[in-house]
Amino acid sequence: MKLTGFDGRGAFVTGAAGGIGRAIAEALAGAGARVFATDLPDALAAEGDASGIIWRALDVTDADAVAATVAEAEKTVGPLHHGVVASGILAGGAILDTSPDQWRRVIDVNLTGAFHVTAALARAMMPRRQGAIVAVGSNSADVPRLGMGAYPASKAALHMHMRCLGLELAPHGIRCNIVAPGSTLTPMQTGMWADAHGAQSVIAGSLETYKTGIPLGKLATPGDIAASAMFLLSTEAGHVTMADLYVDGGATLKA
Numbered sequence: 001m002k003l004t005g006f007d008g009r010g011a012f013v014t015g016a017a018g019g020i021g022r023a024i025a026e027a028l029a030g031a032g033a034r035v036f037a038t039d040l041p042d043a044l045a046a047e048g049d050a051s052g053i054i055w056r057a058l059d060v061t062d063a064d065a066v067a068a069t070v071a072e073a074e075k076t077v078g079p080l081h082h083g084v085v086a087s088g089i090l091a092g093g094a095i096l097d098t099s100p101d102q103w104r105r106v107i108d109v110n111l112t113g114a115f116h117v118t119a120a121l122a123r124a125m126m127p128r129r130q131g132a133i134v135a136v137g138s139n140s141a142d143v144p145r146l147g148m149g150a151y152p153a154s155k156a157a158l159h160m161h162m163r164c165l166g167l168e169l170a171p172h173g174i175r176c177n178i179v180a181p182g183s184t185l186t187p188m189q190t191g192m193w194a195d196a197h198g199a200q201s202v203i204a205g206s207l208e209t210y211k212t213g214i215p216l217g218k219l220a221t222p223g224d225i226a227a228s229a230m231f232l233l234s235t236e237a238g239h240v241t242m243a244d245l246y247v248d249g250g251a252t253l254k255a
Contacts, residue, residue, distance in 0.1 A: 005235030007032035011082035012073045014060055014117055016053075017043035019186035020136055021086030023222035024229050028084075029053050031230065034077035038069060039087070060087045060113030070120040082233045083121035083133040085114045091149050098149040110154035115161060118176070122169055129173040132233045135162050136225070137180040139248040146209045155180075159244055166242035175241040177232040182248020184220040216249035 011028045015021035016037035025037045029052035038058035054076060058069050074080055089109045091102045118133055125131030140148060141155040159178050166176030183202045205213025228247045231237050246254050 001236065003031065003230055003234040003236055005233070006082070006230075009033050009081040010073065010078040011035045011084070011233075012070060012077075012080050012117075012121060013037045013084040013086060014058065014113075015039055015085070015087030015136070016055075019086075020181065020184065020222045020225045021084070023226035024084050024086060024136075025053055027223075027226040027230050028082065028233075033082060036073035036077045036080075060085075060117055061108045063116045066113075066116040067120050070117070070124055074124055078124070079128060080121060080124050081131055083118070083125075083131065084229060084233070085117050085133070085135040087113055087117075088136065088155075090151050092147055092151075093149050094147060095149060103150045106150035106154050107157075110151070111157050111161065114158050118162070118165055122165065122172075122174060125174050126169070126172045131174040132237075133162075133165075133174065133176045134229050134232045135159075135176075135178050136229070137162075137178040137244065139180050139182045139246055139252045139254075141180060142244075142246075142254065143212075143252050145211070163242045163244075170241060175232075175237070177237070177240060177242070178244045179225060179229045179232060180244050180246045180248070181220055181225045182246070182251040183214065184222060184225060186222060212251055212253060214249040214251045215253075218249060220247060220249065 011033040013025045016025040017039035025035050029035045035053045037053050038056050041057040044055050044057055091106050114135055121133055135158055137159050138155040140152040141159045145152050162176050162178050199219055203214045205211050225247055228245055246252055
């Protein structure tokens with residue numbers, strides 16, 4: 001089955017300079033979408049407009065900047081039909097070792113930033129009564145984790161935000177869904193590894209930290225997550241909204 005609904009349509013992606021966000025932006029461009037991709041200025045230093053992707057700097061915690069950038073995207077590649085929130089940060093460590101500033105930063109980017117972006121996208125899409133928004137969540141939203149600080153809480157709240165937003169926007173023909181990756185080969189993942197055996201340790205799991213392994217016996221790639229996000233954005237998912245699609249090799253043992 002070939003996914004459809006992308007050719008010539010505007011798409012807006014945050015956190016697009018690396019990892020999962022980049023894979024989604026490139027998949028959208030490859031499917032014929034007109035992609036407006038954003039990330040922090042430092043992440044965009046080496047980027048140029050190419051392959052159907054237009055790059056702009058954006059801090060998702062700045063509500064005014066988000067509104068202005070979505071408006072620019074509407075004029076540049078729009079009307080926007082697809083929106084992807086892939087921006088996110090991780091600040092590891094125990095919750096009791098997390099400073100108020102660290103907690104605030106994670107929540108500001110992963111949750112409040114997503115609120116800014118999804119609200120701006122929704123306002124742009126509502127008059128046309130069509131659109132699809134996908135947020136990159138995490139399987140840690142559903143399973144307690146040690147040593148991840150505010151990250152699981154921010155992602156759990158993001159999942160609920162997307163479901164509530166999807167309920168609000170359903171009468172306007174706009175679908176809102178979550179793709180929830182597990183351990184994926186990105187810098188965020190490898191940055192948590194203590195040694196060269198990090199991948200094997202993640203796949204095997206750990207009784208000491210109450211963490212299950214990965215039944216499929218492998219880590220995800222950014223392309224795996226992008227493929228799932230593309231389905232949720234596609235015409236073929238036209239009756240799917242408020243869904244959490246877990247893409248974690250079975251790690252959460254979730255039905």
